[in-house]
Amino acid sequence: MLIRNFIQGRIIFARLDHGEDIISQFTILAEDNEIEIGALSAIGALSRAGLAYYDQKSHEYGEIALEEPVELASCFGNISLKDGRPFVHAHAVLSDRTGRTWGGHLVRGTVFAAELYLQELSGLPLKRVPDSITGLNLWGKE
Ligand code: ZN
Numbered sequence: 642m643l644i645r646n647f648i649q650g651r652i653i654f655a656r657l658d659h660g661e662d663i664i665s666q667f668t669i670l671a672e673d674n675e676i677e678i679g680a681l682s683a684i685g686a687l688s689r690a691g692l693a694y695y696d697q698k699s700h701e702y703g704e705i706a707l708e709e710p711v712e713l714a715s716c717f718g719n720i721s722l723k724d725g726r727p728f729v730h731a732h733a734v735l736s737d738r739t740g741r742t743w744g745g746h747l748v749r750g751t752v753f754a755a756e757l758y759l760q761e762l763s764g765l766p767l768k769r770v771p772d773s774i775t776g777l778n779l780w781g782k783e
Contacts, residue, residue, distance in 0.1 A: 643780055643782055645764060645765060645767060646764060647678060647762035647763060647764040648762070648763045648764060649760065649761070649762065649763075650676075650760075650761030650762060650763045651674070651760075651761040652758070652759070652760055652761070653670070653674060653757075653758075653759040653761070654756065654757065654758060654759075655670055655756070655757040655759065656754075656755070656756055656757075657683075657685070657752045657754075657755040657756070657757060658752060659752055659753065659754065660688075660751060660752065661751070661752050662749055662750065662751060662752070663683070663687065663690075663713075663716075663747070663749070663750040663751075663752050663755060664729055664731065664747065664748070664749060664750070666752065666755075666757075667681060667683075667718070667720070667729040667731065667757065667759075668727060668728075668729050670757070670759060671720050671727035671729065671759075672726070672727055674759075674761070676720055676727060676759070676761045677720070677721070677722055677727060677766050678719075678720060678721055678722075678761075678762040678763070678764065678766060678767055679719065679720040679759055679760055679761050679762055680717075680718075680719050680720075680759075680760045680762065681716075681717070681718050681719065681720065681729070681731065681757060681758065681759045681760070682715075682716060682717050682718075682757075682758045683713060683716040683731075683755050683756060683757045683758070684713055684714070684715070684716065684755065684756055685712075685713045685752065685753065685754045685755025685756055686710065686711070686712050686713060686753040686754050686755065687707075687710070687711050687713055687735065687750040687751055687752060687753055687755070688710050688751045688752075688753045689706075689707060689708045689709065689710070689711075689750070689751050690707045690711055690733070690735055690747070690749060690750035690751070691704050691705065691706050691707070691747075691748040691749040691750070692704070692705040692707070692733065692735065692743055692744065692745035692746060692747060692748060693705065693745055693746040693747075693748045694745050694746070695746065695777070697775075700775070700776030702746070702748075704748060705743055705745055707735060707743060709737065710737075710753065711735040711736060711737055711743075712735065712736045712737075713733060713735060713750070713755055714733075714734045714735060714736045714742065715733065715734040716731055716732070716733040716734075716747060717731065717732055717733075718730050718731030718732060718747070719731075720759075721766070721767035721768065721769055721780060722766050722767065722768045722769065723768070723769040723778060728769060730746075731746075731747040732744070732745065732746055732747060733745070733747040733750070767780045768780070768781050768783070769781070
């Protein structure tokens with residue numbers, strides 16, 4: 642198990658831009674504010690989105706494309722470093738007009754309207770490195 646302790650830094654609220662990609666907006670906000678480690682959550686609505694499901698046997702992502710307006714009912718994630726730059730890892734629960742939900746790894750989402758909570762953390766940087774067991778880029782021990 643890898644355990645790190647951090648000190649809380651700034652808390653940032655942001656209204657994301659209509660028509661922009663949500664993951665790009667998270668990343669730009671982290672870069673502009675020089676945040677290398679953080680925790681985030683967001684709520685709002687997306688005009689379309691893509692979730693992914695990681696197949697643990699084939700080690701490949703399959704995309705769940707939602708080409709329709711959905712509520713961003715819940716979104717949680719973190720920011721750490723990958724190749725020296727802030728990298729956003731976020732999961733989301735999306736819902737349609739009937740309340741039906743989809744959940745998974747958030748790959749893309751066009752913002753209709755969304756509000757972000759971002760908690761900056763200070764401490765030793767967490768760096769993503771390839772993990773041979775899972776095939777994922779996980780936090781390394783250095
Ligand atoms: Zn994920």
